Amino acid sequence: MSALEELPIRPELRGKSPYGAPQLDVPVRLNTNENPYPPSAALIADLAASVSAAAAELNRYPDREALALRGKLAAYLSRTGGVQLSAEQVWAANGSNEVLQQILQAFGGPGRVALGFEPTYSMHSLISQGTSTTYVVAPREAESGFRIDPAVAVEAVAEHDPDVVFLCSPNNPTGTALEADVVEEVYAATAGVVVVDEAYAEFSHAPSLLRLLPGRPRLIVSRTMSKAFAFAGGRLGYLAADPAVVDALRLVRLPYHLSVMSQEAARAALRHADDTLASVDLVKAQRDRIVRELRARGLQVVDSDANFVLFGRFEEQADVWQALLDRGVLVRDVGLAGWLRVTAGTEEETSAFLRALDDAAPQQAAGDRAAAQRAEEAGKQ
Numbered sequence: 218m219s220a221l222e223e224l225p226i227r228p229e230l231r232g233k234s235p236y237g238a239p240q241l242d243v244p245v246r247l248n249t250n251e252n253p254y255p256p257s258a259a260l261i262a263d264l265a266a267s268v269s270a271a272a273a274e275l276n277r278y279p280d281r282e283a284l285a286l287r288g289k290l291a292a293y294l295s296r297t298g299g300v301q302l303s304a305e306q307v308w309a310a311n312g313s314n315e316v317l318q319q320i321l322q323a324f325g326g327p328g329r330v331a332l333g334f335e336p337t338y339s340m341h342s343l344i345s346q347g348t349s350t351t352y353v354v355a356p357r358e359a360e361s362g363f364r365i366d367p368a369v370a371v372e373a374v375a376e377h378d379p380d381v382v383f384l385c386s387p388n389n390p391t392g393t394a395l396e397a398d399v400v401e402e403v404y405a406a407t408a409g410v411v412v413v414d415e416a417y418a419e420f421s422h423a424p425s426l427l428r429l430l431p432g433r434p435r436l437i438v439s440r441t442m443s444k445a446f447a448f449a450g451g452r453l454g455y456l457a458a459d460p461a462v463v464d465a466l467r468l469v470r471l472p473y474h475l476s477v478m479s480q481e482a483a484r485a486a487l488r489h490a491d492d493t494l495a496s497v498d499l500v501k502a503q504r505d506r507i508v509r510e511l512r513a514r515g516l517q518v519v520d521s522d523a524n525f526v527l528f529g530r531f532e533e534q535a536d537v538w539q540a541l542l543d544r545g546v547l548v549r550d551v552g553l554a555g556w557l558r559v560t561a562g563t564e565e566e567t568s569a570f571l572r573a574l575d576d577a578a579p580q581q582a583a584g585d586r587a588a589a590q591r592a593e594e595a596g597k598q
C-alpha cells in the first residue's frame with residue numbers, strides 16, 4: 218500500500234489522479250492552450266511598479282471584495298461583450314478554476330448533481346468530485362462536430378434535474394462554439410444554475426453569450442485571463458452574473474482569497490489589454506493554418522473557434538503523442554480515443570509541430586492526400 222492509500226482520505230478520492238497536463242521542459246509546448254506571446258516590456262514595467270507601490274501596505278489584508286479589479290473587469294466585458302455590466306455583477310478569483318469551485322461550493326455539494334456535455338473540460342468533472350457533487354454526462358457526437366443537440370440537452374436536464382449545468386463555449390477540447398438557443402433552452406428547462414465557461418471567448422467568431430444575462434438570474438458566464446490575456450501565470454479568473462449569484466459566492470470564498478499582488482498585477486494587465494489582445498489575430502491565423510494543413514494531409518479536424526485544434530483519428534493517439542514529444546513537440550492527449558489536441562502557437566512553433574507530425578506519423582499525417590484532394594474537389598462541385 219502506498220503512503221497515500223494509508224491515510225484516512227475521503228473514500229471518493231481513493232485511487233484518483235490529480236489534474237495532470239504534463240509540465241515538461243521541451244522546445245515547443247502546445248499542450249495547455251496558453252498564449253505563446255510573453256507580456257510586453259511596458260506591461261512588465263507597469264506591473265512591477267504597481268506591485269512595488271502596493272507592497273508598502275503588505276502588512277494589511279487586501280480588499281476582500283476586490284472591487285477596483287472587478288470594476289475594471291466589468292468595464293472590459295462591457296466594452297467587448299455586448300452588454301453593460303457593473304462591478305456588482307462580476308466576481309474574480311485565482312483562476313477560473315477557483316471560480317468554478319466556488320460555484321460548486323455554493324450550488325453543488327453532497328446530494329446535488331452537476332451535468333456536463335462530454336467531451337468537455339476535464340476540470341468540470343474533477344471539481345465536481347472535489348466538492349462531492351454527483352457529475353452526470355450527456356454526449357456530444359463527433360458526427361455533428363461535437364455540437365450540443367438542444368433536444369438532447371433538454372432531455373438530459375429532464376432526466377437528471379441538475380443543480381448545476383456546465384456548458385462550454387468554445388468547448389475544450391473540441392473548439393466548438395455554442396449556439397445561443399442551446400443556452401436559452403437549457404436555461405428554460407432547468408431550475409439549477411447554468412454555467413457557460415467562456416475561457417476562449419476572445420478567439421471565437423461567435424459573439425459572447427454574455428448578452429443572454431439580462432433577465433436570467435441563474436445564468437453565469439465564466440472567463441479567464443489565462444488564455445487570450447496571456448496571463449496564465451498570474452492566476453486570474455472571473456465571472457459575470459446577477460449580483461445575487463455573486464452574493465452566494467461570497468458565502469463560500471475564503472476571506473482575502475485574492476492577494477494584493479494578484480489584484481494589482483491583474484489591473485496592470487488590464488491596462489494593457491488592447492496591446493496584449495492584438496496577438497489574438499496572430500494566434501487565430503495559426504489555428505486556421507493548422508486546420509488547413511492537417512486537412513490537406515487527410516486528417517480529420519474539428520472546426521475550431523478557440524486557440525487549439527482537435528485532430529485525428531489515429532489508431533493509437535498515445536503513440537503519436539509520444540512520437541511528437543520525441544521530436545520536441547508537446548501536444549495534449551485528452552484521453553479521447555483516436556484524437557489529439559494541439560494549441561496554436563507562434564508561426565515558428567506551428568511549423569515545428571507540422572514538421573514533427575510529418576516526421577512522426579508519415580502514413581497517418583500524409584493520410585491519403587489523394588483522397589483528401591478528391592473529397593475537396595467533390596465538395597466544390
Ligand SMILES: *Cc1c(COP(=O)(O)O)cnc(C)c1O
Nearest residue numbers: 312313314338389416441443454
Ligand atoms: C484553460 C481553461 C480554463 C482556465 O482555467 P484558469 O484556472 O483560469 O487558468 C477554464 N475553462 C476552460 C474550459 C479552460 O480550457
